[in-house]
Amino acid sequence: MPPKWYWPIDMNEVPKIVVEPPGPRAMEIVKADSTLIMQSFGRWYPLVIRRGYGPVIEDVDGNLYIDFNAGIAVMNVGHSHPRIVEAIKRQAELFTHYSMTDFYYELIVKHASMLRDIVPISGDKRVFYTNSGTESIEGALKISRGHFRNQRPYVIAFLGAFHGRTYGSMALTASKPIQRFGFNPMLPNVIHVPYPYPYRCPFGRDLTEEECGEAVLGYMEDWIFGKLVDPSEVSAIFFEPVQGEGGYVVPPRNFIQGLRKMTDKYGILLVDDEVQSGFGRTGRWFAIEHFGVEPDIITMAKAIAAGLPLGAIVGRAGVMDLPRGSHANTFGGNPVALAAGIEVINIINEEDLLTNAQRVGEYIKRRFMEEMDRTELIGDVRGLGLMIGVELVRNRKTREYASKELEQVLLESFKRGVAVIGAGKSVIRIAPPLNIPMELAERAVDILIDVIRKVDRERVK
Template identity: 45%
Template sequence: MMQEELNGIKIKVTPPGPEAKKIIELNDKYLARSTQSLPVVGKLGKGVYVEDVDGNVYLDFASGISVTNLGHLDPYVTQKVEEQLHKLWHFPGTDFYTEMQVLAAKSLIEVTPGKFNKKVFFTNSGTESVEAAIKIAKSYTHRERFIGFIGAFHGRTQGSLSFTASKPIHHKGFFPSMPGVEHVPFPNPYRNPFNIDGYEEPDELVNRVIDYIETYLLKTYVPPEDVAGILAEPIQGEGGYIVPPMNFFKELRKLADKYHIPLLIDEVQSGFGRTGKFFASEHFGVEPDVITLAKSIASGIPMGAAVMKEEMNFSENGLHSNTFGGNLIASAACVATIDEMKKLNAVENAAKQGAYMKKRLVELQNKYNEIGDVRGLGLMLAIDFVKDRRTKEPNSKLRNDVINNAFKNGLILLSTGSSAIRIIPPLIITQEQVDEGIEVLDKAIKMSK
């Protein structure tokens, strides 16, 4: 099947088919265990669709974990990557100089929040970007402690792992990680960390979190003059796609400024148009001191970055470096991705189709009592399955069954949190493709009950 023919769900053989099973068997033989969740073996991709090795075509509502925001094999990005392939693959930008890396940094500086001067440090992944942010904050403040949030996910390497607090498995057997990180409650409007009965005014919820940080942390046992940074996701990703009240980050910024603590915002999953704005932090009216990026930054070419205020730049050469950060092929893909997002009005489409998608998901919520919550911004959405709407007890089994049944019918989904499914299709999705996905999701829920 040619890639241009990938224009709708087609299930030829119940997945995983015979060819997929062969590769999965070899995968289990040769590769270390990781986080495999669905037995789909990708072969070709085009736009919002992926074909597997058995000829099944799936609608991709996972976007490679929010990586292929422009869809698979965007023609313009592909062209620019191919052009760079014929020029130079690798010339380390941390030791030498390349124009393409400069252009990528300039493109990021122009689209990230904040009109102040900035600097960019390139990495290869999200966790590396967080590791860089940790060192940037320590180097700038000459402090060593941090504040993170319960439910957060920032990566799995030892520094970023110290902030990650979404699942115990991430920490199992890896103690100790980097010391000095204190975790505080995140303002979750659905499963309120302060009120088990559930309802509480958003402003009061925010006030409780801010008061917890100031009263029970900074005035009790963590001297604020020792805190190098506060690290947070604008929308918690692995923790369940939790959207805080809209005034939370403004209040958090006030607290951070009061004690001269840098605010570090992790946009690895929520950035690059995913929420209907170029960066999710724009919804909350906050300009980060450091912003961490990866995933969709180069449309699937491995790349990450930490963008910082200019005054937070490393004070001397050699304090931090790497070999592949700002790789020429990745930099070309980054510049092309940003240009193409603007040309295609991808951010605007994410807002438009996200609103329509949310409406359709609310319709499913009204149809099925097992859906306790629909939440998210733009095309960063989630539905949360519960055993009882009143108690909000998570129903992870039903959630998992829905994902598996959707897969068998041609829809790729990913879990998040204890009982939610994330809905993160490419930003170029059409209303007809949204409806196609909702139809499969509806069928999967009905099959799973």
């Protein structure tokens, strides 16, 4: 069944460009922003949003775009879903805050019991609420080290990973040098190992996916545990089941399964960062379900509450055992965010958005794969559900990154009414709301492919 359309615009009129973007009102706001806001982040193009309608956004000059970003994998149930709007209003009239780490309210147990039912960890579980992805990672770091009462001071993370920007999570992050540049010293005892990026396997491009997964696991055993640190000193391995910022990289199945075997063998905790890949993004509740593995801890945020700041750490009860007084926060489990979060789970279930994500995701991937026969610029197409990466390369043989071409594709798509950004060095990152109708996905893909062909034709080879 196609997803229900609630919004007061005609889907057939989208995208609609009434003023060439960026329009005059957008430019005024961008100018004011540059004099008021620290510009420590890189925006891709001057999109100034005024309103959202499910999988569509409107800018301040009245242009309508198909949203292939979902506010960076946050708006999984689309913008301004009426059930979310209603839940927020209802809760705002009752109370908007009452510090859950000091007092109690019913929404906490209601939401936590719904989370318990969807999180792929069997047995008894416990939840800790946070306000963001980075705070979920910080908490998971404390839980991992704290669980072993500091007898296992090391943690392992992967090159290409993105886990956040605060000091603990930044120490795990390794997707671009600028994210760490100038901020040393980092949190100590974090060891980075290569990630099995099948298209660019760090152990040789000729390796198959499986061989690449094996090579990384072998490196960890032989070179990290064999030469650098005894595994009994490692508390946790943090990983993304699909690397997000790193380029929407899907690892081989044997790698994730091998990580589970390794962590079981050495008593290390396996921490699954689903901040970007969770909440239906990949067509399952959590991406790890594609690999048939259960982690010990899952971190989440982004899509959990339809844009309200909420995150969570969910883990096996035996692991979530920090002592009283050792970890808390003021805003975690905010009641308005929890009310929205309850509706997010209801909507994904009742509107069957996991099926829509699989169906539309397969279609989008197939279209770009077919296009590889026509356009040299596309080097690789990969993804699960609606977490899709299209990697652009200047040359298929050398796999030279096409970073400049990527920028051109994104800017031109924006001007034609498709809002989409990049990941990694030259990957188009496709992550629309999970309730995007097939017709809109088709229209957006038509535009993107047309733009890629144009950039391919006009580039200097």
